[in-house]
Amino acid sequence: MWYECIPSMAIITVALSMGNVAAYTVNKLYQGNAYNRIADEGWDRFLTRRDRALTGDEYKVNGLEVIADDPKQQQ
Structure with missing residues (x-):
């Protein structure tokens, strides 16, 4: 059924968003600002x-x- 693709979609979504989360966290920790200019x-x-x-x-x-x-x- 259609709902069988939900776990795969969730895994892919989390994997693709980890880069943005990591960049935000690293900039916040090392530069004191979350947005790198x-x-x-x-x-x-x-x-x-x-x-x-x-x-x-x-x-x-x-x-x-x-x-x-x-x-x-x-x-």
């Missing part, structure tokens, strides 16, 4: 440096309120 390209490095300069932490979610209206005040 990849800066392989120049634009990504630029955004990482920008976020670190604006808030002190590249992982902190920020909006337009952290950017000064006057560019001279941002330094």
